[in-house]
Amino acid sequence: MLTTANKVETAASEERELTDGFHLIIDALKLNGLDTIYGVPGIPITDLGRMAQAEGIRVLSFRHEQNAGYAASIAGFLTKKPGICLTVSAPGFLNGLTALAHATTNCFPMILISGSSEREIVDLQQGDYEEMDQLAIAKPLCKAAFRVLHAQDIGIGLARAIRAAVSGRPGGVYLDLPAKLFGQVMDAEAGRKSLVKVIDAAPAQIPAPEAVKRALDVLKSAKKPLIILGKGAAYAQADDAIRTLVEKSGIPFLPMSMAKGLLPDTHPQCAGAARSTVLKDSDVVMLIGARLNWLLSHGKGKTWGDAPKKFIQIDIEPKEMDSNVEIVAPVVGDIGSCVTALVQGMGGNWTAPPADWIKTVQTKRDDNVAKMAPRLMNNNSPMDYHGALGVLRTIIKERPDAVLVNEGANTLDLARGIIDMYQPRKRIDVGTWGIMGIGMGYSIAAAVETGKPVLAVEGDSAFGFSGMEVETICRYKLPVCVVIFNNDGIYRGTDVNPAGGPDVAPTVFVKGARYDRMMEAFGGVGFNATTPDELKRAVNAAMDSGKPTLINAVIDPAAGSESGRIGNLNPQSALKKK
Numbered sequence: 001m002l003t004t005a006n007k008v009e010t011a012a013s014e015e016r017e018l019t020d021g022f023h024l025i026i027d028a029l030k031l032n033g034l035d036t037i038y039g040v041p042g043i044p045i046t047d048l049g050r051m052a053q054a055e056g057i058r059v060l061s062f063r064h065e066q067n068a069g070y071a072a073s074i075a076g077f078l079t080k081k082p083g084i085c086l087t088v089s090a091p092g093f094l095n096g097l098t099a100l101a102h103a104t105t106n107c108f109p110m111i112l113i114s115g116s117s118e119r120e121i122v123d124l125q126q127g128d129y130e131e132m133d134q135l136a137i138a139k140p141l142c143k144a145a146f147r148v149l150h151a152q153d154i155g156i157g158l159a160r161a162i163r164a165a166v167s168g169r170p171g172g173v174y175l176d177l178p179a180k181l182f183g184q185v186m187d188a189e190a191g192r193k194s195l196v197k198v199i200d201a202a203p204a205q206i207p208a209p210e211a212v213k214r215a216l217d218v219l220k221s222a223k224k225p226l227i228i229l230g231k232g233a234a235y236a237q238a239d240d241a242i243r244t245l246v247e248k249s250g251i252p253f254l255p256m257s258m259a260k261g262l263l264p265d266t267h268p269q270c271a272g273a274a275r276s277t278v279l280k281d282s283d284v285v286m287l288i289g290a291r292l293n294w295l296l297s298h299g300k301g302k303t304w305g306d307a308p309k310k311f312i313q314i315d316i317e318p319k320e321m322d323s324n325v326e327i328v329a330p331v332v333g334d335i336g337s338c339v340t341a342l343v344q345g346m347g348g349n350w351t352a353p354p355a356d357w358i359k360t361v362q363t364k365r366d367d368n369v370a371k372m373a374p375r376l377m378n379n380n381s382p383m384d385y386h387g388a389l390g391v392l393r394t395i396i397k398e399r400p401d402a403v404l405v406n407e408g409a410n411t412l413d414l415a416r417g418i419i420d421m422y423q424p425r426k427r428i429d430v431g432t433w434g435i436m437g438i439g440m441g442y443s444i445a446a447a448v449e450t451g452k453p454v455l456a457v458e459g460d461s462a463f464g465f466s467g468m469e470v471e472t473i474c475r476y477k478l479p480v481c482v483v484i485f486n487n488d489g490i491y492r493g494t495d496v497n498p499a500g501g502p503d504v505a506p507t508v509f510v511k512g513a514r515y516d517r518m519m520e521a522f523g524g525v526g527f528n529a530t531t532p533d534e535l536k537r538a539v540n541a542a543m544d545s546g547k548p549t550l551i552n553a554v555i556d557p558a559a560g561s562e563s564g565r566i567g568n569l570n571p572q573s574a575l576k577k578k
């Protein structure tokens, strides 16, 4: 192998026979169909971005690595290919790390590729430019972490990263590329041969026939069965098989947030609007790509009622079984293979669940929907959440292929309940951690990866975490319509400083802020909506034009509640609040 110095001498005469680290990375990405990079340029990866763009890779430059990372993570969810995030050393790497940990927690395949400083100096802690032992720091936060030191190992390094990201339970992978690697020169033919095209990156994992039979036996014995669909089921892209299983079984289903639309929320078996009833009263629960974490109250306690319950769980990760409660019928394998095997095992004459159970669920659901309906039609000004969301609900009904991005507290919880989804993988949100900050990164990746219009429904606080990326949206002219539920703060804009000093309360923002003007600053369309009618017109115009748009929806500052629907998670002192 030649050194960088040799490259200069030989470049002119042997240009065609040589390649370098830069090009090997690009060729390895392209060979594996990874054609989009989300990142922020700087030393040592600026030229890599330029060259990647020159070679036909789409390189999307962000204003902050965290947003680029979130974009990469959701690109992974939407496509089943690892989303690529590219960052500079130390601070850029750290900014991307939150998204890497997020991808791992949410089981999204993503590769964070970060440039890093000189190993020799970093390891002796001699104070290099952006010095940091990035590999060590990334390791506990991702599924796998690799470093490539030699150009001839780039192909293998990327192959390992891809496999680790997408096989089994997907997750985030870190790939450390020290600055010196990029300039390393090697024979072009040897370089080509060193690249690896990953074959069958996420091999099918077929469930054991006994496990399938056991699950079906339990399901058959049920008087009040329930199917819960998680975002793992949405990720699997086994939409037809899942629909067949649900419909053939006749069992009510409850979609978790990002599984909404796998079957339409308006499907006769959907129990979304009867959530508390089905969780409490069901006797057999089949989880498909859903974990019994906090979002399902760990499968026990008040939410789940007193009646004994049996759980069937379908998951690709064997360690998921018995994580919180006993799983009487674990089915381990990829969702597509498991669901297909279950459908086959059901045969031609599966008995539907008892009619009184179906009736109970449907009645509860219809009652709740009817109770909600008038609230969604109110035309109050300032708007409340229901009036504003009623409008957005209709817009998604009329434009079911749009992608809905959603974050906030009240803005999240109420939108999740109110806006029906009709197609798989159209709702992307705060995920397992309930994090703020995914909004603009997700919107950008959703527009780029799906080519569909995006509607981002954002709390004013939530939006602030990634707000600067509206410039990115305008720069790439993406069909993104951001609606900010502006209630002057976090949960509510009405808190007061208990000490009476000049500072406002910690949850309160500038009153009457005009977020729409941020969009105008970059050439996008801004609109200030004070009534549901205005909101409707503005969103429809944005969706029709496909122009980057930001609508400041003025919401009554008193309309929200503490922490939205999860106020119960706030720690309470045994001492009375003063």
Ligand SMILES: Cc1ncc(C[n+]2csc(CCOP(=O)(O)OP(=O)(O)O)c2C)c(N)n1
Residues within 6 Å of the ligand: 407, 408, 409, 410, 411, 412, 434, 435, 436, 437, 458, 459, 460, 461, 462, 463, 485, 487, 489, 490, 491, 492, 560, 564
């Ligand atoms: C990264 C991160 N930081 C902080 C929080 C805590 N948090 C939860 S919701 C929220 C904002 C809620 O306000 P807003 O987005 O305006 O929604 P609203 O309830 O007002 O509609 C915050 C800061 C979080 N979830 N994630």
Ligand SMILES: [Mg+2]
Residues within 6 Å of the ligand: 459, 460, 461, 485, 486, 487, 488, 489, 490, 491, 492
């Ligand atoms: Mg708010």
